[in-house]
Amino acid sequence: MSQAATPLLDTRSPFGTYPAERMVRVAWRLADRHDLSKGLRKRIRALVARIFKGPYDLEADGLKFRIYPGENYDDRKILAKGRLPExxxxxxxxxxxxxxxxxxxxxxxxxxxxxxxxxxxxxxxxxxxxxxxxxxxxxxxxxxxxxxxxxxxxxxxxxxxxxxxxxxxxxxxxxxxxxxxxxxxxxxxxxxxxxxxxxxxxxxxxxxxxxxxxxxxxxxxxxxxxxxxxxxxxxxxxxxxxxxxxxxxxxxxxxxxxxxxxxxxxxxxxxxxxxxxxxxxx
Missing domain, CATH: 3.40.50.150 (Vaccinia Virus protein VP39)
Structure with missing residues (x-):
C-alpha cells in the first residue's frame, strides 16, 4: 500500500498489514541521531514524518505495536531503536x-x-x-x-x-x-x-x-x-x-x-x- 493511501488511523486491519520496511527504519534512525544538532535533527524529523508518517506494524522486545511515528515520540523511538522506550x-x-x-x-x-x-x-x-x-x-x-x-x-x-x-x-x-x-x-x-x-x-x-x-x-x-x-x-x-x-x-x-x-x-x-x-x- 502506498503511503499516500495509508489511512490516518487504522485499528481494523490485522497486524502485519503495514510492514516497516528497511527504508522506513533507516529514515527514522537518521531522524533520531543525537550526534546531530537539535535544529538539524528537528528538520530531518519533519521531512521524514511527511514521507514515512505511518502506520507501521512491528515487534519490539517481543511485543507487537502498530505505530504512527509521524505523530508520536514513543512510536518514533520504537521504530528508530527497534525496542521499547523507557x-x-x-x-x-x-x-x-x-x-x-x-x-x-x-x-x-x-x-x-x-x-x-x-x-x-x-x-x-x-x-x-x-x-x-x-x-x-x-x-x-x-x-x-x-x-x-x-x-x-x-x-x-x-x-x-x-x-x-x-x-x-x-x-x-x-x-x-x-x-x-x-x-x-x-x-x-x-x-x-x-x-x-x-x-x-x-x-x-x-x-x-x-x-x-x-x-x-x-x-x-x-x-x-x-x-x-x-x-x-x-x-x-x-x-x-x-x-x-x-x-x-x-x-x-x-x-x-x-x-x-x-x-x-x-x-x-x-x-x-x-x-x-x-x-x-x-
Whole structure:
C-alpha cells in the first residue's frame, strides 16, 4: 500500500498489514541521531514524518505495536531503536510485576508500559485521556492477544470535570492540561480538545480494584493532581506499593508531590532522567 493511501488511523486491519520496511527504519534512525544538532535533527524529523508518517506494524522486545511515528515520540523511538522506550524504567519495575500483581497505568499512551506489564502476567488497568490514542492502545492490546488489560478512556484529575486537553500533532503522547507547557521549549502547533476528567479513586472503585502493586503516572505536569488526591481520599489499603512518577515536568506541578509522599511512608528506591520510583514502607 502506498503511503499516500495509508489511512490516518487504522485499528481494523490485522497486524502485519503495514510492514516497516528497511527504508522506513533507516529514515527514522537518521531522524533520531543525537550526534546531530537539535535544529538539524528537528528538520530531518519533519521531512521524514511527511514521507514515512505511518502506520507501521512491528515487534519490539517481543511485543507487537502498530505505530504512527509521524505523530508520536514513543512510536518514533520504537521504530528508530527497534525496542521499547523507557527501558531503564521497565527494568526497575519488572521484579514487581507478574501473575497476581495489579498495575495501574495513568497516561498509558500506546501501551509501552501496559503491554509490557501485561506480558509479564500482571492485571493491568490502562487509563488514557486522548480518545484517538486510546483507540491505538486498544489495537495494540488486541494485537498481543492480551486478556488481562482493561482500558479506560478518561483523563484523571482531582475531581469530576471537563477540561481542555492540549494536543500537538507531532507528539500526541505529550498531551497536557498544563497550558504553560505549550510554550517555550515545547512550543508547537497546539490545539485544545475537551475531555472528561475523573478522580483516580472513582475509576479504581468502578473497576473493583482492591489493591495496586504498581501505579505509573505520566501526564505531563498534571501528576500532582492525580497522585495527591488519590492518597488523600483512598483507603490506605489501596495505596500503591510502588509509584512510578514522571518528574521531568515537576516545575509545572501545583503542589510538590515529593514531601507528601515521604510523609506517607514512601521512599525513593530508583530514579532515571525522567522518572522516580517510590516504594511504600521500605
Amino acid at each position: 527501558r531503564a524504567e521497565h527494568k526497575l519495575i519488572e521484579p514487581l510485576l507478574g501473575q497476581g500483581k495489579v498495575f495501574v497505568d495513568v497516561g498509558a499512551n500506546i501501551g509501552s508500559y501496559s503491554i509490557f506489564a501485561a506480558g509479564l502476567g500482571a492485571d493491568v488497568l490502562s487509563i488514557e485521556a486522548n480518545p484517538q490514542t486510546a483507540d491505538k492502545l486498544s489495537f495494540n492490546v488486541r494485537a498481543n492477544d492480551l486478556k488481562n488489560v482493561t482500558i479506560v478512556n478518561s483523563a484523571v484529575g482531582p475531581r469530576d470535570d471537563t477540561l481542555p486537553l492540549w494536543l500537538e500533532p507531532s507528539n500526541c503522547g505529550f498531551a497536557t492540561f498544563v497550558k504553560d507547557l505549550t510554550t517555550g521549549e515545547w512550543a508547537g502547533d497546539w490545539s485544545p480538545t475537551f475531555v472528561q476528567v475523573r478522580p483516580l479513586t472513582a475509576i479504581v472503585d468502578e473497576q473493583g480494584l482492591c489493591r495496586i502493586d504498581v501505579l505509573k503516572v505520566d501526564v505531563e505536569g498534571f501528576e500532582d493532581r492525580v497522585v495527591l488526591p488519590f492518597l488523600r481520599h483512598a483507603d490506605k489499603g489501596l495505596w500503591p506499593r510502588v509509584i512510578l512518577l514522571e518528574t521531568n515536568c515537576r516545575p509545572y506541578w501545583s503542589e510538590d508531590c515529593l514531601p507528601e509522599l515521604a510523609s506517607r511512608g514512601y521512599q525513593v528506591t530508583g530514579q532515571t532522567d525522567d522518572n522516580m520510583i517510590f516504594e511504600l514502607g521500605v
